[in-house]
Amino acid sequence: MTELVVIGAGLAGLIAATRAAQAGHQVKIIAKGLGATHWHAGSVDLLGYFPNETVAIQRPLDAMRDIARVQPQHPYALLGDAQIGDALKNFLALARAIGLPYSGANQDGDNLWLPSPVGAARPTFLAPRAQRAGELSRTEPMLIVGLRGMRDFYPELIAENLGKQGHRARAAFLPLDLITDRRDITTVQLAYALDDPARREKFASELKKLAQSGERIGLPAILGMDAHADTFDELQAQTGAEIFEIPTLPPSVPGIRLTNALRNHLRELGARVDVNMDVIAFHAEGARVLWIESEASGRPLKHRAEKFLLATGGIIGGGINTDHTGKIWETIFGLPLVAPRERGQWFRARFFDPAGHPIFRAGIPVNREFQPIDANGARVFANVWAAGGTLAHCDPILERALEGIAITTGSAAACFAGRK
């Protein structure tokens, strides 16, 4: 029998399942869809801003200690230094093992600043190898190269904004048909096209003509999908320049690479990942959940397990839903939520209000072992854990902590579940 069913195949779910499988447990992931990693930049944001602060955080590990003082229920406060450090170390080792090495700033513990697709500086903590050379603390001039006609990447806009922030940057274009003859072009198709050695050789030779000596080259994050490492290495070798990827509008190729690599790794560890499974019911006796049921053709499918780990994402992942009456609910087990009382308190008038919109801090309250609790602090089920964007008391997007919350809480929740 399955020991642990993880619900959700986003980063939190994948990390949780991997840790459990590494510890030798029988694990299965069932998920309705894929996680926010598919949309985001593919880097690991740990902590970039405090709510209501417009100045970015330089040293996130230090800043987490401040969070623990001010917001004792924040997931980072529940975790503490040791567990966060352990989860990040584990992630770095895992990423290396699956062929997608990540790294942080030279001074250990600092945030990195990387160019965003609009040319703003975005704080992140760990970057995939292909994004590292974009670091804005470096002074070498940047050549941002786009593909003429590609709708999800605008080098002139990036160069203009980088220039306004004091970085030396210029924009250039290459024709799109160097890479593809297709008419319906997405970032994913472009990445797969560059997996073809012939195409990337043609691309590299044109790219080489554009770059001046001493320039590092920024490209949209489409440098290969399955053959990413080869694509990246060959482009650097053939152009003789340092190259970096800048994330694009979704879908995110770096995010998909990470998801794919983690799923492959899970398969190697003997864990199943079943997507397109919408959980529609569960059955509990006493304080234990015995099984959950997913929608399937024919009749619903029962999944029995000793333990269940919820990694369904918050509002964006579908783990939390809302309606026009102001009702808000957890979609799998109907767990108690922490949320603003009425719809009138969900939002602020300004989209970019640095305080964030209160509804996006709504989520499942958990104890220090990441088990959902009720308003009195009592554990709801003896065999349910929760992790990632579905947790209360933080807004992972506003705090630029999306992957950090997923990795650290996913890792910790799996460890706690494994101990019981």
Added chain:
Amino acid sequence: MKFIETQILVIGGGATGTGIAWDAALRGLRVVLVEKRDLTHGTTGRYHGLLHSGGRYVVKDPHSASECIAENRILRKTHAHCIEDTGGFFVATPEDDGDYPDQFRAACQHIGIPCEEISIAHARKREPLMNPRAARVFGVPDGAADSFQATHSTAQAARQAGARILNYHEVTQLLRDGDQRVVGARVRDVARGEDIEIRAPMTINAAGAWAGLIAQTAGLRVDVIPGKGAMLAVNHRIVNTVLNRCKMPDDGDIIVPIHTVAVLGTTDERVADPEHLTIEPWEIELLLREGDQLVPGISRARFVRAWAGVRPLYQEHYNGASRDATRDLTLLDHHARDGVAGLLTILGGKWTTFRLMAEITLNKACEYLGAQKPCITAHTVVPGVEHGHYWLGHRLHEVEENHLQSELICECELVTRAMLENAARQHPTFSLDDLRRDVRLGMGPCQGGFCTYRAAGILQSLVVSQQSSVSSEQSSVNSAAEEWNVAEMQSPAHNLQPPTSNLPLPISNSPNLLLRDFLQERWKGLLPILWGRQLKQERLDELIYLGLMNAPHLPDAHATSAMSEFYARPGIAATADADAGGAQ
């Protein structure tokens, strides 16, 4: 200061003002129109899009109803491409007054509005989601009107006939010559920050809900009754026929299918200020509750937007509720009324009667100007009619025929890159919202999530390419406007080429400001209806602009445009800001 001399100065770039400019130009008069924001930015662009058959007012306001049916027939010819012949149902639900349907049918007959009672079974065949408990259903010739395109087409017709149309030109002061005459207006060119004096023997105040404020600058009192109405858009066409409740007009009693959405309307609340567009929570609740009477379960549909417009109602010495004020049109002749010559104010009416309002106003103006020119707008079609009514399916067909899939900048509304580029070249663009009204950018379910960034990037590209190609032969914006067919702007197939002419790009804002303004503008209309799937969608948009882009921390973070303050006003009265001591 710049001076302009003309025969007629029109204030207001809504349906009525543009209609007046068109009518005046066709009569051979020299005319200048000024609008403080973009054309249709006021009430014209903020209504549900109903082309009235007159059925709605047939019992309560029969005079208005007979004007509606006459104009309905005219506009179906003069503005054929802007009108979709959806037809309309008047539906009596069990909760409605049982006597009204018979009164309704008799009144329609009396006025000459085609009205046919149809069986519930037949009505449900056409509209399966209609309340199955409906007691009676009547069919009338209601329609759906694209008020953006209709006004743009009217404006183009006016320009072709010689009118000058100046948007982002705000009247600061009517000019008076002594006590007894208005001789034009002082106007602020918002984009350039210049003042202009426009002199004319006849000034026409067609500022709608703002007309009282305009009159005030000449010391004249016009008590407009601003009646705010809120509306909600469902993310798809949940009905294909206009559905009205068969009862006295009341809040939340109509659903209009228009383009890709269905609009639930409306509330009616008398407000003090024509710019008071903030929606109250009770308005949303009421619209959902009443909507369920027409289409049970509509309250659980996905909504993509809410907005409010302010009706420019007028009734001399009126103190009641705006719901009960007449919808009739009123022409104020300030010479007869106040002893001040050279000024007419046109108020009331419906979008459906804009042409008639223009005709009546111009007839009076011609009397004063001594110009005996007949009105010909009822028999003159505007440019674009030849293209027929345009809907999303046309765009899809053209995108597929021409393999434009990778050119789509807004996948929701199928807007291509060249459509956007051409619109930006042809139309002074101060905000992406202006382009939205031109090509429907950002009007679909993602509400600007993907296209805002792309549009900012593309406009930045246009600026860069313009800087690098110094052109010697720069034609003026106005001459290009004459060549520009606004109906073609809707069509991907008519925009296969990027703009070739080297028009000066009339974009004054930084791309970062364009991006920030548009995201805030979209947010304003999302706030009242964010729950369920649309809230999930919005969270994705946050992920893109906060997480992926860090857009709040772009350079020029504090720059503002002429529209920024307007967009920053809360979309709904209840927000979390109230806790911290008021909005902002």
